[in-house]
Amino acid sequence: xxxxxxxxxxxxxxxxxxxxxxxxxxxxxxxxxxxxxxxxxxxxxxxxxxxxxxxxxxxxxxxxxxxxxxxxxxxxxxxxxxxxxxxxxxxxxxxxxxxxxxxxxxxxxxxxxxxxxxxxxxxxxxxxxxxxxxxxxxxxxxxxxxxxxxxxxxxxxxxxxxxxxxxxxxxxxxxxxxxxxxxxxxxxxxxxxxxxxxxxxxxxxxxxxxxxxxxxxxxxxxxxxxxxxxxxxxxxxxxxxxxxxxxxxxxxxxxxxxxxxxxxxxxxxxxxxxxxxxxxxxxxxxxxxxxxxxxxx
Amino acid sequence: xxxxxxxxxxxxxxxxxxxxxxxxxxxxxxxxxxxxxxxxxxxxxxxxxxxxxxxxxxxxxxxxxxxxxxxxxxxxxxxxxxxxxxxxxxxxxxxxxxxxxxxxxxxxxxxxxxxxxxxxxxxxxxxxxxxxxxxxxxxxxxxxxxxxxxxxxxxxxxxxxxxxxxxxxxxxxxxxxxxxxxxxxxxxxxxxxxxxxxxxxxxxxxxxxxxxxxxxxxxxxxxxxxxxxxxxxxxxxxxxxxxxxxxxxxxxxxxxxxxxxxxxxxxxxxxxxxxxxxxxxxxxxxxxxxxxxxxxx
Numbered sequence: 001x002x003x004x005x006x007x008x009x010x011x012x013x014x015x016x017x018x019x020x021x022x023x024x025x026x027x028x029x030x031x032x033x034x035x036x037x038x039x040x041x042x043x044x045x046x047x048x049x050x051x052x053x054x055x056x057x058x059x060x061x062x063x064x065x066x067x068x069x070x071x072x073x074x075x076x077x078x079x080x081x082x083x084x085x086x087x088x089x090x091x092x093x094x095x096x097x098x099x100x101x102x103x104x105x106x107x108x109x110x111x112x113x114x115x116x117x118x119x120x121x122x123x124x125x126x127x128x129x130x131x132x133x134x135x136x137x138x139x140x141x142x143x144x145x146x147x148x149x150x151x152x153x154x155x156x157x158x159x160x161x162x163x164x165x166x167x168x169x170x171x172x173x174x175x176x177x178x179x180x181x182x183x184x185x186x187x188x189x190x191x192x193x194x195x196x197x198x199x200x201x202x203x204x205x206x207x208x209x210x211x212x213x214x215x216x217x218x219x220x221x222x223x224x225x226x227x228x229x230x231x232x233x234x235x236x237x238x239x240x241x242x243x244x245x246x247x248x249x250x251x252x253x254x255x256x257x258x259x260x261x262x263x264x265x266x267x268x269x270x271x272x273x274x275x276x277x278x279x280x281x282x283x284x285x286x287x288x289x290x291x292x293x294x295x296x297x
Numbered sequence: 298x299x300x301x302x303x304x305x306x307x308x309x310x311x312x313x314x315x316x317x318x319x320x321x322x323x324x325x326x327x328x329x330x331x332x333x334x335x336x337x338x339x340x341x342x343x344x345x346x347x348x349x350x351x352x353x354x355x356x357x358x359x360x361x362x363x364x365x366x367x368x369x370x371x372x373x374x375x376x377x378x379x380x381x382x383x384x385x386x387x388x389x390x391x392x393x394x395x396x397x398x399x400x401x402x403x404x405x406x407x408x409x410x411x412x413x414x415x416x417x418x419x420x421x422x423x424x425x426x427x428x429x430x431x432x433x434x435x436x437x438x439x440x441x442x443x444x445x446x447x448x449x450x451x452x453x454x455x456x457x458x459x460x461x462x463x464x465x466x467x468x469x470x471x472x473x474x475x476x477x478x479x480x481x482x483x484x485x486x487x488x489x490x491x492x493x494x495x496x497x498x499x500x501x502x503x504x505x506x507x508x509x510x511x512x513x514x515x516x517x518x519x520x521x522x523x524x525x526x527x528x529x530x531x532x533x534x535x536x537x538x539x540x541x542x543x544x545x546x547x548x549x550x551x552x553x554x555x556x557x558x559x560x561x562x563x564x565x566x567x568x569x570x571x572x573x574x575x576x577x578x579x580x581x582x583x584x585x586x587x588x589x590x591x592x593x594x
Contacts, residue, residue, distance in 0.1 A: 069499060070498075201366030232529045232540060232563070234531035234536055234538065236531065236534055237531060237533055237536065239533040241531065241533070241565055243563045244563070244565075245568050245569065266540045266541070268538055268539060268541075271540070271542050275542060
């Protein structure tokens with residue numbers, strides 16, 4: 001009987017058990033017996049279920065922005081950190097090849113380990129699972145090659161192949177923009193919600209409008225808007241001040257009837273921590289009180 | 298004999314004097330006698346020369362950026378203010394319909410007056426001549442209509458039709474980007490130099506590379522690079538601090554062998570003054586020491 005990489009059966013072909021969409025077996029009787037390397041035996045239970053039973057992700061939340069450079073990766077990382085601090089099991093999926101590397105921000109290095117039943121994500125010091133397209137791209141590869149369909153395929157495989165284990169929340173850092181590339185990535189995952197990141201330097205109304213259309217197209221709730229970079233924190237006196245006059249995030253949120261999740265100021269301490277791979281050490285109350293109402297816990 | 302709107306002869310057809318490219322007369326004997334409205338007589342000398350003799354602009358400097366939202370209009374305005382403070386006769390030509398309105402930043406309102414010999418620019422409180430495409434666009438017009446060729450045509454007419462009088466420097470706020478639209482505008486004017494504005498949120502190297510190619514194409518010297526928004530000024534304690542780690546403007550300038558003109562920090566006081574139409578009241582030493590070496594004074 002046939003099996004493929006999506007099925008956790010390994011290569012010996014004795015595949016039995018119920019066929020499902022994750023398992024690629026075609027005969028309908030896949031047992032899903034895992035063939036584990038002996039070195040893994042201590043770490044992973046020898047009896048493995050099919051991949052989708054081993055990974056149980058309750059909520060997949062995508063973070064989008066109108067363009068690059070608005071701090072979307074910072075927001076994604078801080079969302080993950082905030083939820084982790086509340087005790088949830090959390091993962092991040094970095095699908096943005098143009099932006100900062102989330103593994104780098106979390107200080108995790110190395111290649112994800114391929115085991116029989118899938119790809120093991122990297123893990124941060126506070127236990128956040130991290131996977132990134134940047135980890136699997138060949139060095140010096142031309143980013144232009146990674147257009148929507150190819151990126152979508154890779155992200156889709158992250159969903160099926162990565163051993164996320166039990167997660168309450170998986171945050172996905174989308175490619176920037178509201179065009180085909182982020183849309184294709186969004187369509188590669190079973191999303192439960194969408195968060196929009198805006199900055200004062202762009203037409204936020206236009207972006208939110210577009211995001212709402214995309215979310216409606218895919219029947220995903222918009223969980224809210226985060227305004228980034230409208231303020232800054234002085235490292236000397238701690239004053240937080242607006243950079244370009246009053247921010248418009250709250251106003252935009254009200255206009256489009258979506259929740260305003262808050263404003264993230266530019267803080268040199270955050271930039272420094274991210275450069276050092278210590279985003280988890282950043283003190284921020286921004287997302288610790290945010291539990292999306294529309295999604296299950 | 299024929300005349301047209303470029304020739305200052307008015308409408309009666311008695312056009313004599315030497316034909317030149319600004320005057321549209323075809324018979325070669327255009328006197329250039331101006332027909333002035335009686336109400337203007339006190340303001341403008343009755344004997345007018347052809348337009349190009351009435352406007353004498355020594356240096357036309359264009360300001361470009363990689364994308365919108367990097368403060369190009371602020372830099373253009375502050376360049377004009379800085380040079381004005383040094384005693385030069387200065388004008389600004391706002392060719393960017395997507396960005397902030399330069400007339401608004403200078404607090405000048407109203408429609409430019411059309412007189413027989415051309416279009417009178419608005420004038421700021423410190424005597425800076427101001428003209429903007431925004432002043433002549435029909436209200437609620439779709440900006441998309443204003444593509445490269447149409448915009449280039451309008452900007453070209455600003456050159457021939459506007460009565461700039463004697464200017465030492467005319468600063469041109471280009472449309473954002475390094476593509477066809479700003480290029481077309483650049484080709485509509487006899488430029489003497491180009492200044493590039495970058496921000497930390499973009500690939501400055503890529504932009505500078507492109508700008509250098511454009512400048513070479515048109516045989517224009519690059520006068521330098523201004524780095525914007527890499528730092529901010531705290532309104533409470535006055536501390537100037539880097540927002541995203543050390544700025545790269547100087548490094549980029551050195552790499553591409555172009556002058557580094559300085560770094561303009563985000564200063565809430567500047568935003569407020571611009572909103573109030575008082576950009577001339579902003580205290581900045583950034584451009585007061587900058588006299589481009591490559592262009593004549």
